[in-house]
Amino acid sequence: MVDVRHARDVDPGRPSEVDFDGFYAAHIQSLTIQLYAYTGDLHSAQDVVQEAFCRALTRWERLSALDDPLAWVRRVAWNLATSQWRRARTAALFLRKHRVENVPEPGPDRVALAGALATLPARHRRVVILHYLADQSVRDIAHQLGVPEGTVKAWLHRGRAALAARLTETEDQA
Structure with missing residues (x-):
């Protein structure tokens, strides 16, 4: 056993680390x-x-003065074990409620559309998505983006034309 007093003077009336070592060895x-x-x-x-x-x-120093320091250590250990069990139970309940659902993979048309949308300039992609996927009107898009309605119409036209060209290329390659 290692003496952990590190050359300190030990008061015989005060419990020392050696006392703890003995306590630990006796009860672990x-x-x-x-x-x-x-x-x-x-x-x-x-x-x-x-x-x-x-x-x-x-x-x-405080525990060694108790009548039964082992009771304190046992209670702490049991409380820690109970806390671990509660955390594990909570995690299991969370996982059960938030289970990953298997979603079928996207079809080839959806992959082609996503790929074609990714090639558009950001403003054209945004207005196409807002108009066709979010069902917003040209007026609403113009108001949201702070641009004239004619600009939104031009971006929509260019976005649709670019999408048609990309999707036609994809069909020809397939």
């Missing part, structure tokens, strides 16, 4: 077995017991 195995029985997972039991002992170490 039995507490781990108890938590293993509670959690059903050895790794999880070891984690919560180690965490409980770490918390006890930082409070050892």
Whole structure:
């Protein structure tokens, strides 16, 4: 066992780190077995017991004065295990409610349209999407973009012409 006093003078009336080392060595195995029985997972039991002992170490001066410091460590370990179980249950409920749905892959026409839209200049693509996919009128688009209606009509015309050319190329290649 390593002496962690680091050349400090130890007051015999005050509990030392060596006392904690003995306490730890005497109780780590039995507490781990108890938590293993509670959690059903050895790794999880070891984690919560180690965490409980770490918390006890930082409070050892106060805890060593208790009648039963092991009761404090056990309670902390059980609380940690219960918290882990609650977090796992909450995560499982979330996953069950927000399950990924398998959506069929897009058809070739949709892929071709998305590819053709991606080749348009941003303003032409935007007005085509707003007009045909969002069902907005030319007047609404003009108001939203802050441009005259004639500009929106010109962008729509150019966007449709470019889309027709791209989609015709795609059909010819297929």
